Amino acid sequence: MHGWAVAHDGEPGPLLRECLEAAVLAPSIFNTQPWRFRPTSAGVDVLADRGRRVGVIDEYGRELLISVGAAVFNLRVAMLARGRQAVLSLLPDGPHAERVACVRAGARVAGSDTVAALARAIPRRRTNRRPFADVPVERWMIDELVRAAEAEGAELTVADLDARGAVLEVVRFAERRWRAQPNYLAALEWWTRCDIGRLDGVPPEAYGPWSAAERMPLRDFGLVHPLRKRAVERFEDTSTIAVLSTRTDGPEAWLRGGQALERVLLTATVRGLATTPLTQPLEIPALRALVCGPGTTRHPQAIIRIGYGPPCAPSPRRPLAEVLLR
Ligand SMILES: Cc1cc2nc3c(=O)[nH]c(=O)nc-3n(C[C@H](O)[C@H](O)[C@H](O)COP(=O)(O)O)c2cc1C
Incomplete structure (x- = not known):
């Protein structure tokens, strides 16, 4: 199976799998990871897992969708870093549907240094709750x-x-x-x-x-x-x-x-x-x-x-x- 293809049983090809592994490293409210991914021949459907909403602080699912949006960004960057355009469609089934985005690996592109650096940062990013140095950011x-x-x-x-x-x-x-x-x-x-x-x-x-x-x-x-x-x-x-x-x-x-x-x-x-x-x-x-x-x-x-x-x-x-x- 070639790198971006999806097998009949829904198994993503190795390059697409790497991109999905980057997506799940996104930050999420309370680390709820409120996302699901469905690889199809037309791209990856990104689904909101609304059962993971932290209802008391997130009545409308705003922070849930921010978290899913962060995962979509990782997916896009990972595709670009592997030389493919990331063609994004948001809310293809309307604002309240389960499928909130579709991301397709499009035409070949030459990745930029910025994209490569962002992709390398995905596994290194953390929410840091320790004291910071008293040094202003430049x-x-x-x-x-x-x-x-x-x-x-x-x-x-x-x-x-x-x-x-x-x-x-x-x-x-x-x-x-x-x-x-x-x-x-x-x-x-x-x-x-x-x-x-x-x-x-x-x-x-x-x-x-x-x-x-x-x-x-x-x-x-x-x-x-x-x-x-x-x-x-x-x-x-x-x-x-x-x-x-x-x-x-x-x-x-x-x-x-x-x-x-x-x-x-x-x-x-x-x-x-x-x-x-x-x-x-x-x-x-x-x-x-x-x-x-x-x-x-x-x-x-x-x-x-x-x-x-x-x-x-x-x-x-x-x-x-x-x-x-x-
Ligand atoms: C929408 C959103 C809101 C968040 N709010 C807070 C917050 O108020 N305080 C906090 O310490 N972390 C907050 N986080 C960070 C998450 O707790 C964190 O992403 C998650 O626990 C996973 O840890 P990681 O970011 O180190 O991978 C938030 C993250 C998101 C996406």
Whole structure:
């Protein structure tokens, strides 16, 4: 079977399989991995696995589709890096259907250095919840991240010192609100329960230490299953805080926003930068409206912390066999 073909039994050829293996390395809300892939003669159907939605924080499936969008971006980059155009069709069956995208390996193309670097970053990208160094990110790198978001039709707005404090204050407030809600704690309990052999959810190695004086209001994944030896560490003052936003809102904007998010995270990885999405206030409508500031028509899709971080542990992934439909 040649590299891109799909066998009668739905088995993808080796090149297509490599691309799907890249897709499942995408970030996802609570590491829910809410995607499925169906290789067909017309391309790969990408399906949203709505049974994996974290309902309490994601009533409309916005973060679920952002996660699927991130997987679509990996799939596209992996195809391009293997010399084929990635022909994308979003929501081919309408906004509420199970199939949310179709990606086809199109004409041959010469891969660029940028694409090759992004593809190499896919297995190296992590959500880093450890303290970052007190070293500001250089301007040219930030400009590159802004262009990465733009290339996917989104906007990355980097907070100045005042806005940084204000955004983190809203994140802190949202985190406290969530911590006080029993149904949030129940969802957290499920997605952080570390059953042996479990390959989804957030594992203890990825929680990171407590932030002294809650200076950096990361989402606390260790709230329900606390670690016995969790260190308290001082978090940085100088990480970059940026807001990724789209012009419209709704399923298509979420899928596009997810692709932009992953492009920004991978571009940061290429430059040796660590990243953490912080999305607690975007899950509370009244707070989401505050994040882009008054009078704006933009729709925030993610808040990202960017800086220089120490190495951190990877989170597990379900094997491709579990998400491949034949
Ligand atoms: C839409 C979205 C929202 C997320 N929100 C948060 C968050 O608020 N806090 C956090 O620490 N990680 C957040 N993450 C990161 C996921 O928890 C992470 O991608 C997942 O656990 C897999 O780990 P990895 O990114 O290291 O592969 C988010 C990811 C996505 C795609």
